[in-house]
Amino acid sequence: xxxxxxxxxxxxxxxxxxxxxxxxxxxxxxxxxxxxxxxxxxxxxxxxxxxxxxxxxxxxxxxxxxxxxxxxxxxxxxxxxxxxxxxxxxxxxxxxxxxxxxxxxxxxxxxxxxxxxxxxxxxxxxxxxxxxxxxxxxxxxxxxxxxxxxxxxxxxxxxxxxxxxxxxxxxxxxxxxxxxxxxxxxxxxxxxxxxxxxxxxx
Numbered sequence: 001x002x003x004x005x006x007x008x009x010x011x012x013x014x015x016x017x018x019x020x021x022x023x024x025x026x027x028x029x030x031x032x033x034x035x036x037x038x039x040x041x042x043x044x045x046x047x048x049x050x051x052x053x054x055x056x057x058x059x060x061x062x063x064x065x066x067x068x069x070x071x072x073x074x075x076x077x078x079x080x081x082x083x084x085x086x087x088x089x090x091x092x093x094x095x096x097x098x099x100x101x102x103x104x105x106x107x108x109x110x111x112x113x114x115x116x117x118x119x120x121x122x123x124x125x126x127x128x129x130x131x132x133x134x135x136x137x138x139x140x141x142x143x144x145x146x147x148x149x150x151x152x153x154x155x156x157x158x159x160x161x162x163x164x165x166x167x168x169x170x171x172x173x174x175x176x177x178x179x180x181x182x183x184x185x186x187x188x189x190x191x192x193x194x195x196x197x198x199x200x201x202x
Contacts, residue, residue, distance in 0.1 A: 006110035006200050007102060007126070011118035012133030013163050014156070015140030015147075017179035021133050022114045024189040030196075031105040035115035035123070039094050043067045052089045057082070080162075091121045098126075109200035119172050120164050129199075131192065132173035134166055135180050 010025075012018040022032045042049055044067050053061055053072075061072050076083040098113060105111050118124045135143075137160070144156045170176060175195075177188045 004200055005102065005106055005108055006196050007128045008110050008112050008196060009118045009124050009127040009130045010112055010114045010133065011116065011124070011130070011169065012135075012179075013140060013166055013169070014116065014159055015143040016133040016135045016166075017143070017185070018114055018116075018133040020179065021131070021177055021185065021189060022112060024186060025112055025193065028189070028193050029108075030110060030112050030193070031108050032112045032114055033098060033101050035094055035098065035113055035118070038097060039090050040067075040069075042093050042097060043090065046093055049089060049093050053086070056085060056089065087117070087121065091117075091123065095123060095126065098123075110196040116163070119169055124172060129174045129196070130172055131175045131177060132166075132169045133177045133179055134170065135178070137166075139181065 008030075010018050010022055012021075022034070026032045043053065044050075050062065053067075057072060057075060061068055061075075072086070076086050094115075102111055113123070113127060115121070115123060118127075118130070124130050140160070141153060141156050144151060144159075145153060148156075175192055177185065177192070179185055
């Protein structure tokens with residue numbers, strides 16, 4: 001990794017709109033690492049992680065060599081201890097994968113790591129700057145229900161209740177992006193894009 005490459009984290013609670021923000025950064029030319037998507041891939045591809053998950057949660061977690069996401073989700077969703085154990089297995093592998101990915105993009109002024117649990121996992125400590133995307137709670141619930149028709153309002157609220165409260169996330173943030181449908185998002189992203197370019201050149 002080039003010493004000057006700025007490592008920027010983007011996070012936010014479910015429905016806040018962090019993926020939208022990352023798409024805008026991507027259009028501006030910033031490499032984006034989707035940690036949540038990559039974690040799913042590693043759980044299917046990484047031999048060490050597959051072995052660890054099978055040993056900890058049972059061979060039933062894999063069918064025909066592929067992770068049975070429904071089975072594993074049902075197993076850990078209502079059990080915070082099991083979810084914690086799963087995260088303890090997955091997060092270190094994602095962290096190592098992130099380092100390798102960043103090294104490939106050493107020529108970029110800055111790179112972005114997008115993750116829902118960037119703060120909860122402690123992964124934000126490995127980054128130079130942290131952006132938190134915020135939105136009012138009712139709007140977040142509405143967005144998720146429109147996006148995930150298979151979820152009920154109660155399920156969405158349960159997911160939110162298990163995430164770090166937005167006010168706690170914002171305490172760790174270097175920058176905030178307000179995605180409340182009354183503040184334009186693109187100008188906020190452009191401002192940060194210019195800021196990150198400036199920091200790279202210093």
